[in-house]
Amino acid sequence: MPELPEVETIARQLRGLVTGRVIGAFRSHWGRLTEPVPPRHFARRLVDRRIEGVRRRGKLVLFDLDGGDVLVVSLRMTGQLLFREAEAPPDLRVRGVIAFTDRSEVRFVDTRKFGRMAIVDGREIGADGTARSAAGARAHGPLHATSGIEPLSRAFTTRWLGDFLHRRGRSAIKVLLLDPRGIAGIGNIYDCEALWRARIHPTRLAGSLTTAEAARLHEAIGWVLRKGIRLGGASRRDYLDARGRAGRMQREFQVYAQADRPCPRCGRAIVRSVQGGRATFHCPRCQTVRVP
């Protein structure tokens, strides 16, 4: 559910809500939430720490703590971080709770239990959230997938993307964009939307893209991600932001989940297919398979 714009929305909200608060207690309601670290050890490292800030890295939420530790939260498919004031009514499927000394709390709600938390030494993480060493990477454990470039950073240039497409030339572009080791934060929704905007067929090999197509793709990735952030992310089913509210991006999908509906650009019916085990949506007229 949460991709870069959704996680960015949550991180920005939490930054305003919890910065300066002091953790009074941590409770795990699901044994595997903090594995391989036992919840008791986890709690010991969090209690009495002050939240200095909240950041996003890829699809991870990072809480910077005083003393230098960083609490890393991976929401995976269905994770939510809900801020609740003291005495708020209970929520369903709460897997973990960060309780502050003023009795407000952040609740980690996660239907499918794929989400995880970890605590890493901040010295092992660069200012951009990337692990500085193999040891740092290991410290993230299952959370360290995010090592790719940030697509909204200045480093993500058209030239960088062109080189990347050349290096990974044998990969299908749709699948390549989903790999967080290359570019961090793009999920299925923004992948489909960016390829449609750039008029590139999802099965095209990365190495077959022309310079003009690579430039369009670079623009499209930034455009769809920024639009997603501006609209507070996309919501489906029970996905909510840190304030418990839905985003508005789901109303703006041009192709994602729009099978059989007319392409907003040319009117041809949008096609749903499966690629790399993921549902893919594209316009068979606008997004041509043939290399120009």
Place this chain on the structure above:
DNA sequence: GGCGATGTTTCCCC
């Protein structure tokens, strides 16, 4: 009740 699908990531086999 069964089957297939769901926004993510990792892992294993070919």
Place this chain on the structure above:
DNA sequence: AGGGGAAACATCGC
């Protein structure tokens, strides 16, 4: 290297 499939897990819709 890359593709495909499965797995982690729960719920929803047909």
